[in-house]
Amino acid sequence: MSLYQRLVRDVLYPAALWRSGDFNQWRYLREFERTQYLPAEELRQLQWRRLQALLHHAYARCEFYRERFDRAGLTPGELRGLEDLGRLPLLEKSEIQEQRDRLVARDWPRHDLLPNHTGGSTGAPLSFFLSNDRLRSRNAATTRHNRWAGWDVGDKSAVLWGAPRDLPANRWRPWLRNTILDRQLFLDTGHLTETRLLAYHEALQRFRPKVMLAYARSALLFARFLHDRNLKPYRPHSIVTSAEVLEPADRALIEQVFGCPVFNRYGCREVSVIASECEHHAGLHVMAEGLYVEIVKDGRAAQPGELGSIVITDLLNHAMPLIRYRIGDLGAWAVGDCPCGRHLPRLQQVAGRVTDFLVGPDGRLVSGVFLATYLIGQRPSLGQVQLVQEVAGQVRFRIKRGANFREAEDLDFLQAATRRHLGAATVIDWDFVNDLPPEASGKHLFSRSSVALEYLRPGKAVRQPEEELACPRPN
Ligand SMILES: [Zn+2]
Numbered sequence: 001m002s003l004y005q006r007l008v009r010d011v012l013y014p015a016a017l018w019r020s021g022d023f024n025q026w027r028y029l030r031e032f033e034r035t036q037y038l039p040a041e042e043l044r045q046l047q048w049r050r051l052q053a054l055l056h057h058a059y060a061r062c063e064f065y066r067e068r069f070d071r072a073g074l075t076p077g078e079l080r081g082l083e084d085l086g087r088l089p090l091l092e093k094s095e096i097q098e099q100r101d102r103l104v105a106r107d108w109p110r111h112d113l114l115p116n117h118t119g120g121s122t123g124a125p126l127s128f129f130l131s132n133d134r135l136r137s138r139n140a141a142t143t144r145h146n147r148w149a150g151w152d153v154g155d156k157s158a159v160l161w162g163a164p165r166d167l168p169a170n171r172w173r174p175w176l177r178n179t180i181l182d183r184q185l186f187l188d189t190g191h192l193t194e195t196r197l198l199a200y201h202e203a204l205q206r207f208r209p210k211v212m213l214a215y216a217r218s219a220l221l222f223a224r225f226l227h228d229r230n231l232k233p234y235r236p237h238s239i240v241t242s243a244e245v246l247e248p249a250d251r252a253l254i255e256q257v258f259g260c261p262v263f264n265r266y267g268c269r270e271v272s273v274i275a276s277e278c279e280h281h282a283g284l285h286v287m288a289e290g291l292y293v294e295i296v297k298d299g300r301a302a303q304p305g306e307l308g309s310i311v312i313t314d315l316l317n318h319a320m321p322l323i324r325y326r327i328g329d330l331g332a333w334a335v336g337d338c339p340c341g342r343h344l345p346r347l348q349q350v351a352g353r354v355t356d357f358l359v360g361p362d363g364r365l366v367s368g369v370f371l372a373t374y375l376i377g378q379r380p381s382l383g384q385v386q387l388v389q390e391v392a393g394q395v396r397f398r399i400k401r402g403a404n405f406r407e408a409e410d411l412d413f414l415q416a417a418t419r420r421h422l423g424a425a426t427v428i429d430w431d432f433v434n435d436l437p438p439e440a441s442g443k444h445l446f447s448r449s450s451v452a453l454e455y456l457r458p459g460k461a462v463r464q465p466e467e468e469l470a471c472p473r474p475n
Pocket residue numbers: 278279280285338339340341342
């Protein structure tokens with residue numbers, strides 16, 4: 001590690017946190033660095049202490065959970081260990097949508113309720129609140145998991161992401177912080193064209209990031225683009241993929257093209273990083289100090305290797321507790337210990353979200369996660385939506401209408417927003433359906449395009465879009 005990196009990590013970073021009043025983030029980071037190596041039993045004791053505190057708090061201050069305990073004929077004091085949590089019912093997304101305010105702790109200070117919301121890639125979007133302290137522990141958890149991929153505070157990184165909300169604000173203070181501490185190059189993959197992919201290729205050669213953080217499909221698409229054109233890719237130290245399913249063949253191609261290992265990660269807006277790979281790539285270690293994760297199959301705990309529903313209890317968000325939240329993804333526990341020496345439990349696999357890129361009428365490629373977040377996620381009344389594409393420039397929506405669905409307004413919004421992102425000439429069609437179940441593999445299908453990857457072939461032309469799209473310039 002260079003002197004500069006040491007200065008950033010040990011002096012500038014804690015000093016910046018101190019000045020901004022976020023010093024607890026530093027404390028959490030130090031704690032998580034230590035606890036990841038605790039013996040498994042001590043880790044479970046830590047989880048149990050945190051769970052007890054959460055349950056007592058939720059019972060005393062959240063109307064929703066008080067009622068839930070009463071109906072189950074239980075009080076928090078009657079639970080004797082982590083396994084007893086299974087005596088409480090699961091928390092469904094629809095319950096959060098319908099009764100959100102009853103989950104918020106009574107008399108919690110308003111200034112400490114940070115609003116957030118999810119996209120719509122695994123169902124209808126939902127909104128929720130975090131405390132400032134939870135935001136800090138989430139940031140600290142992300143930093144710890146980044147370090148497993150060789151990515152520390154102060155290292156240069158490039159972010160291939162399609163999320164305008166996650167971009168640094170255009171103000172001098174965040175700019176200074178980004179320049180010295182975060183040092184990130186944002187490459188918006190929400191909308192892609194051949195011109196833009198070439199610009200990103202050149203920007204990476206200039207910026208020379210240590211690590212790339214990418215939507216899995218964006219990394220794949222970029223890798224195929226470079227590979228098909230025989231361009232010599234910039235070679236980072238590692239690539240962290242997230243937010244989408246990473247198939248083994250896709251990982252192999254990304255690793256081959258960029259000549260570095262891929263570290264897969266699983267997370268969501270509701271609880272941030274859930275699990276990620278360490279340097280042994282033998283499954284994904286759970287962020288167990290902040291989350292108690294269960295895998296449930298037919299109402300019981302799944303055996304190792306057995307696919308079941310992922311159920312999460314956020315141990316550290318007391319502002320709006322999420323207890324036994326069925327997140328909508330399926331996963332399975334890994335068997336045995338990881339050679340890295342960390343005793344954080346490991347997920348062997350997660351059957352995540354299928355969010356293919358879609359092709360606009362002018363040949364632009366638009367990220368499925370981007371559409372889930374910034375089109376469907378902005379309009380909860382739409383309910384749950386799937387997108388299918390078999391011809392470039394055409395999309396068919398399958399809509400499971402939400403409780404507050406208003407046909408004229410919601411369909412107008414859907415068409416206008418789709419044309420804004422995919423292009424004005426997009427042909428749009430839709431069906432109403434009663435259910436949008438996961439696929440047999442357990443994966444959630446949000447968007448499927450049988451033509452998107454074809455559009456990367458040289459000569460097939462990912463053309464310049466009909467109008468120049470607003471996007472942040474690389475560098
Ligand atoms: Zn490990």
